[in-house]
């Protein structure tokens with residue numbers, strides 16, 4: 001299957017990647033146990049399908065995700081330059097996985113990068129970004145430190161994650177920003193008002209995460225699914241009680257649209273994000289080959305204006321019940337201020 005390319009940061013610091021990226025987070029963290037052999041096979045299958053962007057964070061399994069990617073890249077036989085690796089840093093966590101805040105001071109940037117390069121077994125990352133705005137550090141200092149790492153050859157492009165319009169402008173004034181990584185899906189459309197127009201004005205691309213709202217709008221979510229202790233969805237407001245019931249009703253409305261297109265719910269949800277602009281690259285969080293194959297099918301799905309209208313009717317803007325994070329984590333989102 002050929003995956004056409006999209007250019008992130010076309011006017012700033014261009015990076016050409018496949019139009020779907022693979023998000024590897026769930027292979028190490030936050031969505032319950034993952035099977036390492038199947039994760040590796042899924043990464044290989046993604047590369048074989050022409051996917052050239054893989055996203056990770058140094059805090060996904062506290063280094064586990066980066067080591068997994070290193071090994072999968074090596075055993076795939078691909079050259080380092082065939083795949084762009086995007087890495088987030090800054091989230092502070094303890095051994096139990098508790099969230100302790102963010103550290104994006106210049107010294108922390110450079111130290112975290114050094115560990116990441118060792119773990120990935122490479123001497124550069126394609127995109128390096130703070131996972132969240134550190135409230136104690138001006139964005140100019142964080143981006144300035146990454147810019148020094150670009151200068152030194154350890155980083156190719158600078159990205160940001162979950163920041164708002166003002167932070168984007170301040171960051172861009174220090175160094176060209178390639179992409180903003182942010183949650184964007186049929187049920188998380190907050191970026192449309194101010195953030196999307198701003199990145200477009202500045203020429204910054206978007207890597208969209210949570211395009212299936214963490215599996216909620218995948219069409220596979222079962223209300224009685226048993227979740228392990230650390231599973232994000234065990235806490236996420238959208239997966240609880242009445243919210244979950246209301247959200248799954250939206251999924252059933254979407255299923256009717258999908259069936260009329262001979263597609264799956266997940267494919268329609270991913271294709272909807274793809275249809276929002278050539279400057280957006282959805283990250284798919286598949287952890288198994290079967291799910292990856294389904295997700296890749298979205299790249300083949302053409303949504304006509306009538307389909308987009310039917311989708312909008314099934315899942316109107318703002319119809320999701322519940323916030324996308326618990327209150328403590330919402331407070332860390334510069335993008336929501």
Ligand SMILES: NC(=O)c1ccc[n+]([C@@H]2O[C@H](COP(=O)([O-])OP(=O)(O)OC[C@H]3O[C@@H](n4cnc5c(N)ncnc54)[C@H](OP(=O)(O)O)[C@@H]3O)[C@@H](O)[C@H]2O)c1
Pocket residue numbers: 022023024025026031055056057088131161162181182208209210211212213214215216218220266283284285286287290291292294295
């Ligand atoms: N910058 C940030 O703040 C941030 C935050 C979160 C994630 N991310 C990045 O974005 C990536 C994607 O996020 P996400 O994993 O939350 O995305 P997502 O696509 O909304 O959710 C992925 C989950 O949906 C379920 N699913 C069901 N059918 C699927 C299908 N056909 N294809 C893919 N997934 C399917 C799977 O859960 P089960 O396997 O459990 O069924 C999968 O783990 C992450 O891996 C990470 O790299 C970034």
